[in-house]
Amino acid sequence: MTNPVSDMLMQQAGAGADPVATAVALANQGQLDTAQQMLQDVLKRAPNHPEAWFRLGQIHNSRGDVKQAIAAFKRTVGILPQAPEGHVHLGNAYLRHGRLSQALQAYRDGLKVHPSYALLHFNLGVALKQSGDTDAAIASYSTSLGLEPNYAQCHFSLGNALRESGRLQEAEASYRRAIELQPDFTGAHVNLSGLLATQENHLGALEAGFAALRLAPSQPDALRNVSTSLYKLGRFEEGVKLAMHALAVLSGETMFQYHMGEMLYGMVRSGDEAQAREHAERWKTAFPNDAVAQHMASAVLGGQVPERAGDSYVRETFDRFADDFEKVLGGLGYRVPEILCAAIAEQMPGRTGLSVLDAGCGTGLCAPFLRPAAKSLVGVDLSGGMLEKARARKIYDALHEAELGSFLARTPDRYDVSVAADVFCYFGALTPSFSALAAKMTQNGVFGFTVEAMPEGVTAAEGYRLGATGRYQHDEAYVKHALEQAGFSLLRFDQTHGREEMGQPVPCFMVLARRS
Numbered sequence: 001m002t003n004p005v006s007d008m009l010m011q012q013a014g015a016g017a018d019p020v021a022t023a024v025a026l027a028n029q030g031q032l033d034t035a036q037q038m039l040q041d042v043l044k045r046a047p048n049h050p051e052a053w054f055r056l057g058q059i060h061n062s063r064g065d066v067k068q069a070i071a072a073f074k075r076t077v078g079i080l081p082q083a084p085e086g087h088v089h090l091g092n093a094y095l096r097h098g099r100l101s102q103a104l105q106a107y108r109d110g111l112k113v114h115p116s117y118a119l120l121h122f123n124l125g126v127a128l129k130q131s132g133d134t135d136a137a138i139a140s141y142s143t144s145l146g147l148e149p150n151y152a153q154c155h156f157s158l159g160n161a162l163r164e165s166g167r168l169q170e171a172e173a174s175y176r177r178a179i180e181l182q183p184d185f186t187g188a189h190v191n192l193s194g195l196l197a198t199q200e201n202h203l204g205a206l207e208a209g210f211a212a213l214r215l216a217p218s219q220p221d222a223l224r225n226v227s228t229s230l231y232k233l234g235r236f237e238e239g240v241k242l243a244m245h246a247l248a249v250l251s252g253e254t255m256f257q258y259h260m261g262e263m264l265y266g267m268v269r270s271g272d273e274a275q276a277r278e279h280a281e282r283w284k285t286a287f288p289n290d291a292v293a294q295h296m297a298s299a300v301l302g303g304q305v306p307e308r309a310g311d312s313y314v315r316e317t318f319d320r321f322a323d324d325f326e327k328v329l330g331g332l333g334y335r336v337p338e339i340l341c342a343a344i345a346e347q348m349p350g351r352t353g354l355s356v357l358d359a360g361c362g363t364g365l366c367a368p369f370l371r372p373a374a375k376s377l378v379g380v381d382l383s384g385g386m387l388e389k390a391r392a393r394k395i396y397d398a399l400h401e402a403e404l405g406s407f408l409a410r411t412p413d414r415y416d417v418s419v420a421a422d423v424f425c426y427f428g429a430l431t432p433s434f435s436a437l438a439a440k441m442t443q444n445g446v447f448g449f450t451v452e453a454m455p456e457g458v459t460a461a462e463g464y465r466l467g468a469t470g471r472y473q474h475d476e477a478y479v480k481h482a483l484e485q486a487g488f489s490l491l492r493f494d495q496t497h498g499r500e501e502m503g504q505p506v507p508c509f510m511v512l513a514r515r516s
Contacts, residue, residue: 020052032059050080057089066097077109084110084117091123095130103127118148122157129161137161152182159188163195171195179211186215186222193225202229218249227259231266239263240279247287254292254316261296261470268300268468276300276468291316299470305462307429309470311403314426315382318362322385325363329499336421336450336498336508341369343512344417344448347491348373354416359404359437360423364390370419371395378415380407408436416442420449422498425471428464430479434486438515445515447488450498451479453507469501479509488513 019042027035036059042052057072073090080086087110094103107124114120125140141158145151159174175192178185189212197205206229212222223246230239243260246253260283267276277300284297291313298306321328348354353375358366361379363386370377380400381387387399400407404423418437427433430451437447454465454475463478476493483490492512497505 020049020055023052024055027055027059027062032063035059048079050076050083050086053079054086054089057093061089061093061096066093069093070097077106081109082113084114084120086110087114088117088119088123091120091127095127100127100131104131116147118144118151118154121147122151122154125154125157125161129157134161134164138165150181152178152185152188155181156185156188156191159191159195163191168195168199184215186212186219189215190219190222190225193222193229197225197229197232200232202232205229206233217245220246220250220253223250224255224259227256227263231259231262234266234270236263236266236270236272237275240267244279244283244286254290254320257287257290257292257296258317258320261292261299264296264300265468265470296470299466300468302466305428305460305464305466307427307432309426309472311382315384318381318383319385322363322383322389325386325389326365329365332499332501334499336510337365337369339496339498340419340421340448340450340510341366343492343494343510344419344446345369345373347446347512347514348417351416355414355442356417357415357419357437357440358396359418359420361390361396361399362386362421364393364395366419366421367393367395370417373417376413378413380404404433405436408440411440414440414442414445416445418445418447420447422450424449424451424474428462428466428472430464430474430482431485434482434488438487441515443515446491447513447515448511450508450510453495453509455507474509476509479511483511483513487516489516 019038023035023038026038036056039052039056042049046052053072053075057069057076060069060072070090070093073086073093076083076086077090087106091103091106094106104124104127107120107127110117110120111124121140121144125137125144128140129137138158138161141154141161144154145158155174155178159171159178162171162174172192172195175188175195178188179192189208193205193208193212196208205225209222209226209229212219213226216222223242227239227242227246230242240260240263243256243263246256247260250256264276264280267273280297280300283293284301287293291310295309295313352373354373355376356370356374356378358370358377358379361381364379367377367390376397377395378398379390379396380402382401382403384401387401390396391399418441424430424433441447452467452471452473454460454473458465460475464472464474467473480490480493491514494510495507496510498508499506
């Protein structure tokens with residue numbers, strides 16, 4: 001499988017073999033122009049020289065000239081169809097050019113004349129996998145391994161296909177076999193780590209992930225897998241060090257800014273607050289222009305608290321997690337939209353034809369509960385990624401990508417109902433937003449929202465603080481005072497919990513108020 005040209009090709013080369021061999025040696029030295037010229041000279045004298053066409057195809061391929069490579073390999077196959085390598089390289093060139101159906105045909109044509117050539121079965125599996133026929137790909141990989149059982153790359157590719165098909169134990173066995181055959185197979189260690197992490201085998205995931213990092217210390221997926229498992233195992237100190245390493249070696253990999261914040265929060269929750277603050281200080285200093293680092297480090301450090309989270313932090317955070325947002329919340333027992341909208345409906349029984357504002361609408365989780373009573377349902381959010389998900393629901397009459405205060409300042413509309421589900425956990429000072437909302441609500445309009453509650457025994461002079469999660473927490477007296485200042489009268493003030501965090505319920509206030 002390792003020889004690029006079969007013995008048959010060499011025998012067919014005939015008297016012209018010496019200049020071809022010389023051209024191959026020159027190409028291996030990087031002298032592609034000279035090698036190409038020599039091969040073209042050979043083909044002028046012997047137009048049906050199969051190895052010359054084959055080697056010329058390889059040179060075109062190395063230059064990225066896929067069309068010329070395909071033409072040369074087609075000549076090779078046409079002259080000597082019994083040679084399996086020509087079919088392999090022709091199929092590979094088609095794949096590289098995005099011509100999937102022709103690649104499949106090239107591999108199948110090769111198998112008609114050489115059905116026991118393992119590499120053709122393997123490459124057919126690769127093409128089948130790309131075509132979306134995973135079951136057929138698995139069959140091709142298995143056939144290849146039946147012919148060549150010690151081919152590590154095929155075990156690896158089979159593992160990927162088995163994992164995609166949900167056959168996780170078999171996938172694990174395939175990855176482990178690839179590693180057994182080729183201990184320095186970084187990709188197999190990485191994918192084994194990811195597979196084990198999804199099965200909650202985080203000790204095994206760490207073993208495989210660290211093996212990958214010993215081979216490739218900057219491998220992004222290995223760093224992500226190890227970071228996830230360290231967090232799940234509560235090994236936050238190690239996680240902090242890993243995240244800082246990842247940030248140093250992976251330029252622009254903002255996911256590790258979030259991982260860093262998670263690790264520091266874990267340290268705080270586990271009682272190692274002093275050490276967390278030391279790491280947060282170094283993190284904040286190292287990334288002065290990163291919105292995530294500045295916000296989350298400040299959350300751990302405390303001290304002077306900004307009145308609200310920065311727009312760039314909020315936008316970047318929710319754009320990044322838009323695709324997985326609802327899945328993640330589902331795993332946290334999230335129920336704020338349902339209970340908040342039900343409470344509003346109780347205050348306005350039988351009302352319809354209402355003008356409704358979903359402030360900080362996110363992916364539109366409140367929309368199904370608000371739509372029945374709404375004549376007009378408008379959503380506003382900073383995150384374009386979240387708004388794409390909301391738009392796909394086809395429930396809203398209008399959606400606006402904007403900061404809430406800016407939107408309220410420019411809209412001429414008035415609203416009978418305003419809802420803000422888990423929006424003000426990114427605001428410390430509430431009075432400015434409450435006042436802006438009050439100015440755009442109709443007389444006796446109902447305003448419903450949630451805020452995270454300040455933990456028992458914790459006080460803050462401002463009436464709010466930035467928690468280690470990066471979300472603001474408020475005390476009851478401050479929330480009520482801010483509503484009064486903005487011109488609202490209190491209808492309902494309940495303490496509940498809307499989600500879980502690290503297995504524990506997060507207390508929050510569910511509040512309803514009426515525009516006076």
